[in-house]
Every structure is written in structure tokens, then in C-alpha cells.
Amino acid sequence: MKKDICGWKDESIRIRRSYRPMEKKSSILLVEDNPPSLELMKKHLEADGHQVFTAVHGRAAMAILNTTPVPLVVTDWLMPEMDGLDLCRHIRQAAFESYVYIIMVTSRTRKQDLVAVFEAGADDYIPKPVDPEELKARVQTGLRLIALERRYQETLGQMMQGRSRLEIVFDAIQEEIIVIDANGKVISVNGAFLRRTGLKRKTAIGYDYPAFLDTQLVPVVKRAFEEGQRQDYLLKLCSGDGADDERQVTAVPIQDDHRQTSIVVVVMKDVTEDRRHAKQIQSLNKRLIQTAVQLEVKNKKLETTLHQLEETQVQMLQAEKMASIGQLAAGVAHEINNPTGFVSS
Numbered sequence: 001m002k003k004d005i006c007g008w009k010d011e012s013i014r015i016r017r018s019y020r021p022m023e024k025k026s027s028i029l030l031v032e033d034n035p036p037s038l039e040l041m042k043k044h045l046e047a048d049g050h051q052v053f054t055a056v057h058g059r060a061a062m063a064i065l066n067t068t069p070v071p072l073v074v075t076d077w078l079m080p081e082m083d084g085l086d087l088c089r090h091i092r093q094a095a096f097e098s099y100v101y102i103i104m105v106t107s108r109t110r111k112q113d114l115v116a117v118f119e120a121g122a123d124d125y126i127p128k129p130v131d132p133e134e135l136k137a138r139v140q141t142g143l144r145l146i147a148l149e150r151r152y153q154e155t156l157g158q159m160m161q162g163r164s165r166l167e168i169v170f171d172a173i174q175e176e177i178i179v180i181d182a183n184g185k186v187i188s189v190n191g192a193f194l195r196r197t198g199l200k201r202k203t204a205i206g207y208d209y210p211a212f213l214d215t216q217l218v219p220v221v222k223r224a225f226e227e228g229q230r231q232d233y234l235l236k237l238c239s240g241d242g243a244d245d246e247r248q249v250t251a252v253p254i255q256d257d258h259r260q261t262s263i264v265v266v267v268m269k270d271v272t273e274d275r276r277h278a279k280q281i282q283s284l285n286k287r288l289i290q291t292a293v294q295l296e297v298k299n300k301k302l303e304t305t306l307h308q309l310e311e312t313q314v315q316m317l318q319a320e321k322m323a324s325i326g327q328l329a330a331g332v333a334h335e336i337n338n339p340t341g342f343v344s345s
Helices: 002-018 035-047 058-067 084-093 111-120 132-172 191-197 215-227 272-344
Strands: 027-031 051-055 072-076 101-106 124-127 176-181 186-189 231-238 244-255 261-270
Touching: 027 035, 027 058, 035 051, 035 132, 051 058, 058 072, 058 084, 072 084, 072 132, 084 101, 084 111, 101 111, 101 132, 124 132, 132 191, 176 191, 215 231, 215 244, 215 261, 244 272
Parallel strands: 027 051, 027 072, 072 101, 101 124
Antiparallel strands: 176 186, 176 261, 231 244, 244 261
16 A cells, blocks of 8 residues: 555656646747748747748748737848848837847858847847757747746836826825935926926926925935935915915935935925914814803802802891891780780779
8 A cells, every 4th residue: 555655656746747837839930042941940840839930031021020920030141132131120120019039040150240140130040050959949048038028018017007007196196295316306296296386297307306395495305315214394485465385394215225215205285274274273272261261260259149149148037037026026015015004094
């Protein structure tokens, strides 16, 4: 049983080691005026699974490239009508959607000849006679580079989309934002800054930041670069109606991998209305406190008056009691005097 288990383990390991991801095949354009060489290279490339287009000179090759997207071209140097060097130059001057990788096939191996090949725009070369294995290896190298270039373009496109979305959010922020690099140049501004200043984005970007910031903020930005710490500042500006406009300014330094301040983000928020409201609230709070003090004084006076009224009420009750007793005594005396006077009479 152990042998069977070990056997399965060994077989699974062998299967995993022998597995290789399938390489994606591509289209290739062969440009060669020699039919035997053309058929030989086409045969080897088709055997490797590639789709192969053929042309006998540069003009025919350009006609194919203008109608069919082919990422890789294998071309001979010496050909009628348009040779390999002119083909390379035409390909580099053309505006194709994706990069075209060019492999030059030539029997010229002198240094100046190879320099001419690369100066014309070729990416690689194969000496004649063409070795099938070398051709396959060179093509695979070109296809890998093309795949990397496509991935780079896709990544770049995703980054551009992300940047566009970020710019939309950036421009939607109500605070004014200015991004300054270590050379003191403005590298980015948002819509709030452009709306207040009336500037165009192309006009603002690239200029020295003192041209767009108040002179009071220049030392604030310098401290942010030098100290590498956040700087806060309350900027007061005189408006046309004589009142002061106030802006809360925050300079935030952004450091690179070497912990050096590479850019400073300046955020300006208009706090004029907020501070006015804050002052009004403070004034109302003071009035409320004064009113509360006055009410407390009045409450104390009312308590004192109430206490005096209670004492007065007690005295009045006592006086009323004494008056009632006096009247009662007078009535009794009167009643006693009447029979007494009668008896005396």
C-alpha cells in the first residue's frame, strides 16, 4: 500500500514538473524575395503554431500591415522596390495602434552594417543562413516583449482611467488645492482654484508657485519643504466691500521613498462665512450668559420679595387675630355693662 501511495506521489510530481503553460501564438509577417528561404521559414513558424503572412518586398509588406494588425515582422535586407531598411523606417513612421517588433535577416555581420540595421528601427537581427532553432528563439523573444508592451499599455490605460476619475473627484472638491514640486513649480491645480482665479489649467501648471499664492503663504510652503511637517496658516485678504476674507491654509508635505519631501499639497478653504457664523454664535452665547445672569438676579429678588410677603402675611394674620379678640372683649364688656347698669339703676 505504501508503494502505491509513493507511486502516486511520484507520478503527481512528474506530471506537475512536465506541465508548462501554453504559449499564446501570434501573427507573423515574413518578407523575403527568395522563395525557398521564404517557404522554409514559413514552414518552421507554422509548425510552431503561428499564423504567417508573406510578402516579397517592402511595399507589399506595408500593404499587409496597413490592413492587418501584425505584431511581428521578419524581413530580409536586400529586396527589390523597397529593401529591409526602408521597410523598417516606414513601419516606425507609420501610426499603428500597437508596437511592431522587427527582426532583420541579413548576411551582413559587420559592425557598421548592424548599426545601420538598428538605426533604421529594427529590434533584432538573424544572420544568414537562418537556423530554425535560432529563428524560433528570436521570434519567442519578440513575442514576449510584445506581450510585455501590451501589458504595459493596458496598465497605462488603467492608470489613465484612474487618473481621470481622480481628477473628477479632485475638481469636485470645494477647497482649493495646489500641488507644488521640489523645484517650486506648480504641477497640478483643481477646479476650485481655477474657478476663483479665472485661470486655465495649462496656464497654471509649470509656473513658479509664488506667482499664484499670496506673499504671506510663500514662507509657509518653504517651511513645509524644509521641515517636512504640516503647516497651518490663517490667511486674511481684503475684499472689495472693506470686509476681510479669511482662508484656512494647510501645507501638507509628501515624502518619497528616501524620506525627502518631493511635493507639497496646499489646501485652501474659505472660512469667512464659518468664522462669521462662529462670531455670531459667540455673541449669542455671551448674550445668553448675560440673560441667564440677569434672570438669576431677578430670581433672587423674587425670592426676597416672596419671603417679605410671607412675613407680612403672618403679621397681618396676627393683627387680625388681635383685632378679633379686642372686638370680642368689647362685646363681652358691653353685654356685662348692660345688666350691671340696670341693677345699679
